[in-house]
Amino acid sequence: MIIDYFNLSFKNLRNRRTRSFLTILGIFIGIAAVVALISIGQGLESSVAEQFENLGKDKVIIQSKSLGPPGSASGQSLLLTTRDMEVVEKTKGVFGVVGIVFKTGVIKYRDELEIAFISGVDPRDDMRFEEVQAFKIEEGRFLKPDDKYKAVVGYGHVSGGLWEKPVDLGKKIEIEGVEFRVVGVLESTGNPYDDESVLISKEVMRDIMNLGEEETQLYAKVIQGEDPVEIAERIARELRRFRDEKEGEETFTVQTAEQLFESFQNILGILQAVLIGIAAISLLVGGIGIMNTMYTSVLERTREIGIMKSIGAKNSNILSIFLIEAGMLGLVGGLIGVAIGIGLGKMAQAIAYGALGSSLLQVSFPAWLIIGALVFSFVVGCVAGTLPAVRASRLKPVEALRYE
Numbered sequence: 001m002i003i004d005y006f007n008l009s010f011k012n013l014r015n016r017r018t019r020s021f022l023t024i025l026g027i028f029i030g031i032a033a034v035v036a037l038i039s040i041g042q043g044l045e046s047s048v049a050e051q052f053e054n055l056g057k058d059k060v061i062i063q064s065k066s067l068g069p070p071g072s073a074s075g076q077s078l079l080l081t082t083r084d085m086e087v088v089e090k091t092k093g094v095f096g097v098v099g100i101v102f103k104t105g106v107i108k109y110r111d112e113l114e115i116a117f118i119s120g121v122d123p124r125d126d127m128r129f130e131e132v133q134a135f136k137i138e139e140g141r142f143l144k145p146d147d148k149y150k151a152v153v154g155y156g157h158v159s160g161g162l163w164e165k166p167v168d169l170g171k172k173i174e175i176e177g178v179e180f181r182v183v184g185v186l187e188s189t190g191n192p193y194d195d196e197s198v199l200i201s202k203e204v205m206r207d208i209m210n211l212g213e214e215e216t217q218l219y220a221k222v223i224q225g226e227d228p229v230e231i232a233e234r235i236a237r238e239l240r241r242f243r244d245e246k247e248g249e250e251t252f253t254v255q256t257a258e259q260l261f262e263s264f265q266n267i268l269g270i271l272q273a274v275l276i277g278i279a280a281i282s283l284l285v286g287g288i289g290i291m292n293t294m295y296t297s298v299l300e301r302t303r304e305i306g307i308m309k310s311i312g313a314k315n316s317n318i319l320s321i322f323l324i325e326a327g328m329l330g331l332v333g334g335l336i337g338v339a340i341g342i343g344l345g346k347m348a349q350a351i352a353y354g355a356l357g358s359s360l361l362q363v364s365f366p367a368w369l370i371i372g373a374l375v376f377s378f379v380v381g382c383v384a385g386t387l388p389a390v391r392a393s394r395l396k397p398v399e400a401l402r403y404e
Contacts (some may be wrong), residue, residue, distance in 0.1 A: 013328055016297075020329060023293040026286025027333025027380065028340060031373050033279035035341025035365075040348055041272045042364040048264055059257045060232045062088060062218040062239070065250070078251045082213040087242045088220050093231040095223045098122075099215040101202055108174035109163050116162075117197040118175060120205030123147065140169045140184035148204055151180040155188035156195035175200065178208050228256040287384035290329050294322060294388035305395050319393035326385020327378045334377025338370055 013020045064078045082099065089097045101120035106113060123143040143152055157167040172179050180200060188195055206212065222231045236254040240247060255263075298305075305318055345363040 013325065013332070019293060019296075020332070023289045024286065024329055024333030024336065026282050026284075026289050027330055027377055028286075028335075028337035030279050030282030030286055031334050031337025031377050032340035032344060033282065034276055035338055035369060035373050036344035036348070037272060037275050037279065038369055039341065039345040039363040039365050041268055042366065042369070043345075043349070043362045045265065045268060046364055047362060049261065057256070057258050058222045058224070058228055060094075060220040060222060060228060060235060060254060061257065061260060062220065062235065062252060062254050063216065064252055080215045080218060080252060082215060084239060084242065084252075085215055085218055087238050088218055088235055091220075091231070091235050091238050093223055093226040093234060095221040097221070098219045099202070100217050100219070101205055101211060101214060102216040103205070103209060103211070105176050105209065107198060109157075109167055109171075110165065112163055114162060114196075117193050118205060118209075119197055119199045120202035120211075121199055122202045136187045138185045138187040140182070142184055143199065143201060147183065147201060149178065149180050150183045150200070151175070152184035152186060152199040153182055154186050154195040154197045156192065157182075157198075158185050162196055173198070176208050178204075228258065232256050232259075283380055286330075286333060287380050290326055290381050290384035291388060293329065294326050294385045295391075297325070298322065298388050298392045301392075302395060305392055309395070315393040318395075319389050322389035322392045323382050323385055326389065327382040330381020330384070331374060331378040333381070334374045337377065338373050341373070 062080065062084075064080055080099075085097055085099045088094060099122070103118050103120075104115055105118045107116050107118075108114075121143065124145045137152075138155060139158075140152070143150060151173060153167055153173070156162045157173075167173060167182055169182055169185065171182050173182060174180070175198060180198075186194075186199075206214070220231070220235060222228045232254045236250070239245075239252060239254070240250060243251070245251060308318065342365060345365065349363045
């Protein structure tokens with residue numbers, strides 16, 4: 001019996017193709033937007049989760065409070081120093097600490113000038129910088145302890161996207177007027193700031209940029225078996241005591257890698273909710289369109305309803321026919337929307353790869369997203385068609401047969 005309802009509904013939709021298409025327009029636009037946005041969000045979240053997995057759950061990140069990216073703090077009271085690093089290293093439960101300096105600076109190659117991030121690292125650190133930042137060497141090698149005026153450049157320097165002529169291994173670049181020879185190239189991360197950055201010795205960077213003992217970020221590795229959250233709180237207490245700051249008035253932040261990832265998830269979740277809320281307006285418009293179409297359909301088929309009732313059709317039969325037809329309108333819109341949403345998601349992935357040269361953004365289409373979108377679109381159609389269906393089921397056979 002239920003199959004007959006679906007067959008009849010599909011036949012009615014096919015007989016009114018133009019009207020059906022215009023009706024489901026709002027539905028498939030909304031569903032396409034929702035599917036595309038969620039798939040991009042899921043893909044981005046998975047990629048970032050992988051980056052944090054590489055960083056490791058046993059890391060604690062300490063940095064100055066600032067309104068901009070790391071390295072933008074300028075007030076002396078905000079800056080972290082090597083003395084803060086020593087405090088962190090002596091904290092119970094800390095295995096070791098890596099200090100990194102980030103600054104923007106002028107880089108010159110041939111006759112071109114660019115402003116990019118310069119990272120100062122210490123190659124002698126027990127924990128490799130590659131482990132901390134999840135960077136890997138694409139060509140050449142990483143910095144050695146005795147490398148004074150050597151540099152490792154991001155992938156953007158050799159891909160042709162930053163300079164007119166790509167930087168090759170062995171070539172010289174100028175950083176703040178000082179020459180450095182390129183000994184290595186990092187793999188692309190997809191982040192323009194990272195891909196256009198340059199890594200040099202931290203001590204040399206302090207000299208040429210007059211940074212004193214400044215440290216931009218500290219990465220502490222927790223002893224195996226210790227709770228990173230507990231160690232992070234302990235580090236914060238020790239730093240407050242050393243810097244003579246009260247709790248809640250710190251000029252620094254201490255977070256575990258997992259806490260940073262949770263913060264990212266929260267921000268991404270809020271952004272997705274706002275965007276999906278905007279897309280939901282299209283679904284509301286689509287639902288109103290289905291309701292209007294179904295009311296029109298009831299008027300057009302009033303005589304048909306009277307005939308069906310006169311030969312034994314019950315109110316529940318009429319109600320089911322119109323409800324399923326409204327649901328089919330939503331479902332067809334959902335099918336088209338899912339297809340368009342997948343296409344938009346893949347397009348965004350391709351554009352991101354072309355622009356960034358990285359597979360950082362990999363869109364994801366889990367089964368729950370596809371099935372959920374289709375079920376939701378069917379439900380929207382059914383809900384929108386409820387009032388017209390109820391009206392159709394309550395028509396009296398005699399009055400319906402007389403309707404012209």
